Amino acid sequence: MNRKIIYELNALYREPMQVTGYEFGEGEKSVCVVGSLRGNEIQQMFTCNKLIQRLKKLEQQNRIVEGKSILVLPCVNTYSMNIGKRFWPTDNTDINRMFPGYNEGETTQRIAAGIFEVIKDYGIGIQFASNYMSGRFLPHIRMMQTGFEDIETAKKFEFPYVIRRNTRPFDTTTLNYNWQIWETRAFSVYTTDTDEIDAKSAADAVKGIEQMLNKEGILHSSVNGGYHYNSRVLCDDNLLSVRCREAGIYENKVDIGEEVCKGQLLAEITDPYEGMVLEQLVAPADGTVFFQHKAPLIYASTTAIKLV
Amino acid sequence: MSQEIISQISDVCQVKLPIGESLKIKRNRLLPADSASNTNKRICIVTGIHGDELEGQYVCYELIRRIRENPEALTGIVDVYPAMNPMGIDSVTRGIPGFDLDMNRIFPGSKDGAMTEYVAYKIIEELSGADLVVDIHASNIYLTEIPQIRINELNEDTLVPLARHMNVDFVWVHASSTVLESTLAYSLNSRATPTLVVEAGVGMRITKGYCEQLVDGLMNTMKELGIWQGEVKPVREPLVENRTDGVVFFNAPKAGIFVPAAKHWTRLEKGDRVGNIVNPLTGDILAEIVTPEKGILFTIREYPIVDEGSLVGRLLRI
The missing domain is CATH 2.40.50.100 (RNA polymerase II/Efflux pump adaptor protein, barrel-sandwich hybrid domain)
Incomplete structure (x- = not known):
């Protein structure tokens, strides 16, 4: 393992922000894994550290195929993470809206450019991503429809689901989109949580990556446990949204991943002062709980649950 | 000519918040009391999409004050929306509080989307079809800007002639960018509702001189559109920049x-x-x-x- 600083930014009063990369194996740039780009992506960084532990072991056992190299960046936005902020400390910009970056531009454009210069030539790019909707997800591989998306490789993670979604204008500045445009096969991996650690889904994600790398001829190891699904490929439109009319205190009545029947109670919204039930969210069809809101309060007109 | 105007304050969009409150986006519609003198031309003055940009607050106040001062000169509809992101303005937050989301990156929104997208959808529904929308920004808290209008090169031919009426110092025609397709102005311009984006002053402050300059420009533009028949001050000729390396x-x-x-x-x-x-x-x-x-x-x-x-x-x- 080779630990190296792949980008450094100086500040006036803080220590320089150093983006640390961990390189395993030697040779062609086969796989790059990026953990947290935002300061609240704790689970994403945690999942990377589990992956680094595993790759250390595999490298010691000579399980990395000769001529292949793997780079892991557990955390890019260390400055924000250290102060509990999601976006860039001074101007609140999002590094994951700055790719491919511009090395003579504004601060987060420069960070994106500095990182992208190092990671753009890898054959496979994996990002542990987070969604702007705050909540819990069933683990899945998510990809944008750019014309370059590679569904067959996505299935090799053996996750329960591969979700394909239409590209929106603001997606064009994300890491995943730009990787694809630069001809890297890019995959966003979603585990269950973002700002809290979910060790089980992190461990499963690491095993999923190991499965994929075995099938791609980058590792030769044996994977115990983890997911072994024949992934279902879905479009975002295939997910059934359950929206609330009311606002108040929110409580889930089912777990993420639970199979539910049409008419089953999924969640309840209660009056914050008097406690009476304002709304019951029920399943509009049989399905599996794919996404659920998790904050204790909820606004009206919010998608609280998504079913597969 | 009428001697009075009607001022109708209403909610364009309403979403319940968890604890005893609703998010409401308010509009003040000013129109002549005498419908015979109403040309039905409509200008919409929009501001406060970014909660830390406050120059537009004074512009809205001063514009309404001047219209009220000379009500018989109003011959069309003036819709004033001083706070598109009311929770942001109230909490000194640039984006939408609770979502950490830039409201000017979610247009055209969606009827069935998250609460923020629903609000964006309602705003587009509300503004579409106006003869002109003016979206007033105030840079941000970091930079001071001379009063200027920014125009996507895709709309140069339609919008530069309108911008010349606005009494700004500078018109910047900039290159098209995919990421800007999520802005209010892009969404409205692509729906054939001409929309000018004004940048003036600095975040979290009111620069009275710039605000009055913009109000002079709005009055002049209203006159050009047939919404205002009163006296207006002469407007300055802006520098127009449309070179890629300008x-x-x-x-x-x-x-x-x-x-x-x-x-x-x-x-x-x-x-x-x-x-x-x-x-x-x-x-x-x-x-x-x-x-x-x-x-x-x-x-x-x-x-x-x-x-x-x-x-x-x-x-x-x-």
């Missing part, structure tokens, strides 16, 4: 404290100093920022702390 950006080469040396909206010669970046701990000058050529400084940094890369100024090449 603007020089100054980004901080070092992190530190930016101390400006040049005055805003002045002509600078090649080699003139825009400002220094200094280190208060050591007393050193970390970087001197000088102009590579002559031009007019139309953007200057207001907020002193800079990271490496922070924008400290923009120069219009002449």
